[in-house]
Amino acid sequence: MKGKIEIDTEMCKGCLFCIEACPKEMIIISEELNLKGYYPAKVNDKGESRCNGCTLCAVACPEAAIEVYREK
Amino acid sequence: MKGKIEIDTEMCKGCLFCIEACPKEMIIISEELNLKGYYPAKVNDKGESRCNGCTLCAVACPEAAIEVYREK
Amino acid sequence: MKKVYSRPKYLKKVPMHYCPGCGHSIVAKLITELVEEMDIADRTICIPPAGCAVLLYNYFDFDCVESAHGRGGAIATAMKRVLPDRVIFTYQGDGDLAAIGTAETIHAANRGERFTTIFINNAVYGMTGGQMAPTTLFNQKTTTSQFGREMRRDGAPIKMSEMLATLDEGVAYIERTTVIDVPSIKKTKKAIKKAFQIQMDDIGFSLVEVLSPCPTNWKMNPLQSCKWIDEDMTKVFPLGVIKDITENKKVKEAVNAD
Amino acid sequence: MKKVYSRPKYLKKVPMHYCPGCGHSIVAKLITELVEEMDIADRTICIPPAGCAVLLYNYFDFDCVESAHGRGGAIATAMKRVLPDRVIFTYQGDGDLAAIGTAETIHAANRGERFTTIFINNAVYGMTGGQMAPTTLFNQKTTTSQFGREMRRDGAPIKMSEMLATLDEGVAYIERTTVIDVPSIKKTKKAIKKAFQIQMDDIGFSLVEVLSPCPTNWKMNPLQSCKWIDEDMTKVFPLGVIKDITENKKVKEAVNAD
């Protein structure tokens, strides 16, 4: 099973909950501030994607900033 | 042991609690209204006094209208 | 012959305005007896409610402060904090304590304020003419529950004492008594005495709930009222000690220590 | 690839004003998920509090009515009686529900009003800047308990859910959950769903208490906040079902009957 997530970085407030929730360590914190002044989460695009679309990150995200896709 | 009670008939409101409380049936209701319009309790002065000064009537009286005396 | 029972010293020699057989009169008398026996008249302060007992200050020969309806708990809190060595008690009806004063009561109890509450539960708003109270029983008819109290519209009779007992260590002592005959009157007196003692020993909040006849609004005579308490009201509001942390060993020791 | 998680339909596409990691945001999201799943957006009414959640109506795409601080229980009571087939819930903080709204909460629950209360317990007054709440833990520092909450001055943290559970049959369901990780978030969602179902089945009052992080006023980062809930807060406020009369056989049958 393969998955993919999209993070709306302007909605993100950098709480780290998604990072904590992801079993695949697919999310890291960005070094760029967003407009609101937070360091948002971003997909760890180094290396191969291990994301399986489990949605745990999205469930944990307080801002509903993450959308999750999965291959059927 | 012998006792005696005094009822302040103007304080009395005719609730009958003292009558209910007295084990010696020493109290009855008067046929005369008092100034406030109640039929007050009065000592049953017919026959011999059986009052033993147990104070039960006084303890039961909501108006503190009864004083009790007892021979030591 | 010696006088063995006389009108209590601190009960002023004026007729009380209560109806015949009203439980308020009995409790008022008990309190003045206790104040005399405990010799605390010069440091006792009563906070009467809005309710049939609003005029208590006309009968008590010690200090009193009127309260707005339901706010006795707040007033007593502040008074006791300012005057920690006085014996302070609120005297409240079921409307006063369990309806409009719900929050003040619960939070004062929860803070463990060192005052005592005498809670007169007569299942009705006496003073205002017999409306439904939070403690009115199911099916009991009042002027605002004319076909009897029902769960769906009016909710259940609230057991404040039980609810307060769930609070933490602040609540030291809660007992429910009644005044329908000489033994129950004596128990009530004992309970109030214990409650006063607990505040004097700085242990916590204490409350005595008294199931109290209101013949007028129940539309019964005084003796019927007592019977109704005995047979109906105590089913919903069982008599007895509801909480007593002085039974707790540690508290006992601490209290005995001083 | 198929979208398997998207922003809930009834969560308006605007940023929420909450601080990073605030539990309010998670619960707001859960509620909109549920409203979508249960297909009740056209009959759901939320009554937000005065508190950090005051602006909920900016986020929820269904009807909302603001309440004065603490009075959600009274407003919901009347709304539900007028509109018995709507799904009505109050959303209240610990200050709102357990301090100023104590009486409204208890009496609505006691009447068994058929609405749901989502009770966000963050042990602090969030919106006003971090004052002590009725649920603040012992020794917890807040702006009005700067040396930590202490029994003698401030009283004990109040367990409203436990207190409400002592009420009669009116109170159908109370559960305490949290939102500190994915499993607990899912449990919270389930609890809220059950609460909604209970009001739709006309069983009684339902309440879900959510232990909710307030990183800002706790002066922790979001993950520390979750840890604090897990390690400290749940000790005082244990998670789990506190009351559930649907477990009672008779209610179960009655509910299944329709």
Next chain:
Amino acid sequence: MRGNTVVGEAAIRAGCTCYFGYPITPQNELPEYMSRRLTEIEDGIFIQSESEISAINMVLGASVAGARVMTSSSSPGISLKQEGISFLCGDELPAVIVNMVRGGPGLGNISPAQSDYFQSTRGGGHGDYRTVVLAPASCQEMADLTMEAFDISDYYRNPVLILADGMLGQMMEPVTFENYKPRELPKKDYIIDGAKGRPSRFVRSLILNTKDMEEHNWKLMRKYKMITKNEIKCDEFMMDDAKIAVVAYGTAARIAKGAVKRARKEGLKVGLIRPITLWPYPSEVIKKWARSVSLFVVFEMSAGQMIEDVELSLKGSSEVYFYGRPGGVIPTPMELVKIISSQYYQKGF
């Protein structure tokens, strides 16, 4: 029927289906009547709330849900409702609130008084708002004004206060409910009843943006101006040739009317101006009479509150004399006659 019951029956006939209240003398017959009467009405809802605060917030809930709703209380209880009344005004929600005023301040007593005038007309709560205040002086007017109160309230989306006292509440006079002519009212398109077949909406009074809040306030002010233009009610009695005008409302006006009649019998040219709406205040009526009247005797069962509105109306254009009895005392017509005639002769009319 007693005044209190009349108010209840009038409310029901005007379509009031919800009553929320907390007992307090001297208005208990009203909730008691409603508790029974509303069980007979389909959708009738009666709750004896746990407090006045709860009651006024239940009123808000029922109102926002679209129902016609009433609450009632007396002075201390009305004080507790002030926050809620401010919210109703901020939210622009209709409601009818009855105050059977008693002697104050504090617990006071349960006798008739008029010392809540300021609270009622100036808003005892916070913020720039007004409630319409109706002051009936008879059981018939209790009926008529109660019924109209619901229409006014719905029309302007603003709470209406009925200000009376224990005397009017206890009094029995023959009454008809047939005078009521329902107004045409706008559809309640603001109510919150679930977003079925329409976009979701909300009702709130919090407006963080100060410019918007200001605009909301000015909108309220425009509404109040409209109410002032349309809704003023005032009764004039024997004013045509009056040299002295007594200004009084409610119970005091009844007494004053008796006094005016007696004074007329003694040949004194005295009339009565009786404001029926206390807000909006009939300032124009008062001002109009300043030309022919030389002294306005303001008569209140208070230490002097409405007198400010009389002075604001007159702006110095005529003399004002105050006679008041606060604390629940019911003055007699005779004592007022004495005041009137002593003023009359003193001024050399």
Next chain:
Amino acid sequence: MRGNTVVGEAAIRAGCTCYFGYPITPQNELPEYMSRRLTEIEDGIFIQSESEISAINMVLGASVAGARVMTSSSSPGISLKQEGISFLCGDELPAVIVNMVRGGPGLGNISPAQSDYFQSTRGGGHGDYRTVVLAPASCQEMADLTMEAFDISDYYRNPVLILADGMLGQMMEPVTFENYKPRELPKKDYIIDGAKGRPSRFVRSLILNTKDMEEHNWKLMRKYKMITKNEIKCDEFMMDDAKIAVVAYGTAARIAKGAVKRARKEGLKVGLIRPITLWPYPSEVIKKWARSVSLFVVFEMSAGQMIEDVELSLKGSSEVYFYGRPGGVIPTPMELVKIISSQYYQKGF
């Protein structure tokens, strides 16, 4: 120190040992300060109460027990205290109550506003009563008036209200606490602290006998007359040759002062009358200037409330113009200057 903290420190220095309150913006720094500061004071008592209603009743309890006591809140919270304030007045008990007014009605917003003027000066509660209302316009005045408030309150046995807003509460200005000159005060022979060595007594506001209740009311009125005679405070600025007088208090007065200065620079003869006591109102001061001033511009951060007191003072003897910004908007001096100068030229001065 911020305004809110200044009030707290001033209270402590004036001997306030008790604070009871419930959080609400924009005054939270005050209770927060008190929560810390009162632990340093012997006999210091701080309770964060469960509600504003509880707070005001705790105030009553502490006051009747003889302590100097304060509470504070902001508009909605003050509305909830109205019943309690009426009781304090009825019981004749001292207390200092701070209202950091915010935009209203309802939840409104937390910006500075002056729309609780009616509530404060006319009594938002029930019954014939008054509270002294002090309106500081600077941090220094916050200090001075807070300290004096305790003395006034004790002297007359009446609650004193301090009316400010979030701007004054948040603002920082240099402050000294040395201006305070304690008054000589009567012994508190009414307090309830146990009948030790004296007959028992009680404090109450219930007076069932209407004659006695009336007498109690007249007694209060006599007291209020005395306060009116003794306690009026008002500031006059550049009034000597003024053709236009701006009348404003508190934050609005600060802005007005700026405007007056600028207008003067433009050569306009404009002055400022700044009532410091809002009740009792400095009517005589206003009246006095009616001779030389042709237009009184009443400037409020509300839709128009104090204007009634200005009109009641003037009784038509001069023209009055109103400029107000309700809802929490803070007007600028420049916009007021524009108003002033347009009026100035319109009137042809």
Next chain:
Amino acid sequence: MQIKTIFAGFGGQGVLMMGYTFAVAAMREDKIVTYLPSYGAEVRGGTANCTVAISDEEIASPIASSPEFIVVMNKPSLHSFQNKVQTGGILFLNSTLIDEDPSRGDIESIAIDAGDMAEGIGDARTANLIMLGAFIKKTNLVNIDAAIGGLGDIFEGKKKVIEMNSNALTIGYDSLK
């Protein structure tokens, strides 16, 4: 014509019912009526009283500072109210409980032994309507049939109570000639 009457006694004597019955009777005769019970409600005990005004035209004040008639059922009421009645007015007193005469010479006083008469018909509580019957006979303010008819409205459905009370009215009415 405007006539005011005060009915007074202690709580439980049915003085409010007495006044109310009278008011209802007057209304049945299309008079303008005000009925005003006294404000004792918030505190128990003490005396009860009510004022009824009947008139052909609007009644300014329902309060009676000097009523034409006063009906007193017990001694304390006699003392509180006897000074109020107008010169030339009539005082009705329940002589079963009042063994005094009024201290004023400028008014007429009529003693009715209502308490005893009530005991006579077996219900002490009907003293109030016996008194009212006598009052109606003497004053002729309303027709006794209007009063009896009014009982039907007041006690709707309660047949026995209506009967008992109309009996009492009649006995009182007939007790004066």
Next chain:
Amino acid sequence: MQIKTIFAGFGGQGVLMMGYTFAVAAMREDKIVTYLPSYGAEVRGGTANCTVAISDEEIASPIASSPEFIVVMNKPSLHSFQNKVQTGGILFLNSTLIDEDPSRGDIESIAIDAGDMAEGIGDARTANLIMLGAFIKKTNLVNIDAAIGGLGDIFEGKKKVIEMNSNALTIGYDSLK
């Protein structure tokens, strides 16, 4: 002479502390000062700002509708506030987070790379005082020593914080020549 300055940024950047430190410095120099934080307190998030007015005489209004100086720490603040500054006034901007220039030509604008400089001294949170140091150098409204001295009052006892912040002030001060 009366000078008003607005300090603005987002919550967490310490803009209130920046203004407060400035106000304290001015008070130490016996100026008349008002410090007015903005009213964001009852709702979370968004921007934070404060206004400091310093003067030789009484300050009428602590609010600045057209201040002499504005210090902005992030982009949204630049947008909200740049139009307020007086013609001829100065805008100080934190160029680490603001990659734009002000859109007005009638004011001076000074860019300080405060964020980066703060990272440079190992504490990103000191960007505020670095900015203030530069502000003081440029405006010369108070002496830098007064500002450094004021830190002692503000953080009484917290030695490390004082040191870090006075270091930041100095660095900022020295960053402009």
